[in-house]
Amino acid sequence: MPSGLVALLDDVSLIARAAAASMDDVAAGAAKAGSKAAGVVIDDAAVTPSYVTGFTPQRELPIIWKIAKGSFRNKLLILLPAALLLSEFLPWAITPILMMGGLFLCYEGAEKIIEKLGGDKHGKTLDDKITDVAEFERQRVAGAIRTDLILSAEIMAISLSEVAGSSLLVRGVALAAVGIGITVLVYGAVALIVKMDDIGLHLKQRASQTAKSVGDFLLALMPKLMIFLSIVGTAAMLWVGGGIVLHGTHELGLHAPSDMVHTVQHAVEHATGALSGLLGWLTYAIASAFLGLILGAVIVFFLHKLPAMMGRKPAH
Template sequence: MPGGLTALLDDVAVIARTAAASIDDVAVAASKAGSKTAGVVIDDAAVTPSYVTGLSPARELPLIWNITKGSFKNKLLFLLPGALLLSEFLPGAIVFVLMLGGLYLSYEGAEKVIEKLGGEKHGKTLEDEIEDPAAFEKERTSGAIRTDLILSAEIMAITLNEVAAETLVTRAAVLALVGIAVTVFVYGAVALIVKMDDVGLHLTEKASSAAQAVGRFLLKAMPLLLTFLSFIGTIAMLWVGGGILLHGMHELGIDGLYKYAHDIEHAVETVGGGFFGWLTFAALSALFALIVGGIIVFILHKVFKMGHGPGDAEAH
């Protein structure tokens, strides 16, 4: 009996150590995969504040919460099971899913650049009069959730590509962890950003001159921050989209552009260090995405006369 008890305790200890190791594996894999999705996360955080512009302050947080719930559903109820099925039964398709996402990001980024340079705008804009606030809010919510679905699919695909060699359980855990963490981070940050002006206005009404100064600073900083986020979001779209396309072409055996970009990256890295090498590859990726995206914009809007894509509710 003592021997049996000792053996049982040993088995429990082994199981505990294995579980702990598995948790470590999940954490490491999630961290690695999460870093790869950084560009899409930046874009997601930069795009979302535009969806609450034009609403009354009292409806901003409820709208963000509705979008957050939609994002959780996108990632955990639809994309996670789909990604697991894809990785289990058709792993070779992952690269094509990634490249489709890369094409979409390139298109969106190029369209934004063209619009900023004075090109024709597509979809609804903030200049449109809001006739029905309830319908407007519903439309904004559905548009944001559609855009989130596309960006979330890209995040999950990038994550899945990083953990494709792991067990099914580890893949599921990493996808869930990254999905939850990204959603909390993005929409938590968005909530803080969109309420910054309200906080600033509240502080300007305080008796303290210091509080009033901080309030005025926040009110002045808000438009600049939104402009900066829009710029960063566009750059992130192009950088990530182009990088995905180049890596996808490499995996499919089309090495020319990928090799050329990496040769330049290594040459710069030799002279200026790793950061400048990375920056060079990112810039080349963005340039490639801008060219590819520009071609898609021309085909969709000039040849087929189509309007804005899946994110047609997005404010410009």
């Protein structure tokens, strides 16, 4: 009996050590995956505030919460199971699916630019008279969640590539940890950005002259910041979308576009010394955005212009 108890305790000890090792693997995998996805996190944070502009202050946080809940669903209920299933049974399908998402981002970014340059508008915008506020809010939230799905797919794909050699359990927990952490980070930052003007108004009402000055600064900054974020958000759609397509074509065996961009990137890095990292990344981002704009404009033409030229109703 004692020997049986000792054997049992030894088995329990081995299981505990294995579990501890697995948790270490999860923590390491989540940290590595999260750091690799940092670029897309910035894009996500830049894109989202544009979806809550134009609403009353009372609706801003509830709308952000709706989008955040949609983001949690995207990552944990749709993308996490899909990523694990694809990585187990159809790993070859991940790249084509991501490329389709990248093309969608290119389309959305190009459509926004074309509309800003005087092209036809598709769907309601803030420039239109809104007769049904609830419906307009529903459409904006749905649009934000749809865009989040593509950006989240890129985050999960980058994360998956970093833990691809781990067990199914470690992959699943690491991806879930990255998804939850990034969603909290992004939408916490978005909530802070869109409520900055309310914070400014609150500070202006304080007795302290320093608080009043900070409040004035925040109120003056907000309109410029929202314009800047709108520009960055549109650019982010293009450079992330174009980057996904570049990476995808390389993975599928068409190396020339990616090699050309990387050649230019490396040339800039070699020529710029201390700023090589920043300017090299910027070169790649600009090239990706340019490709995204071209691809997006082609899709806009086929979805909107060509049907109109042929007398058919354009797609929305």
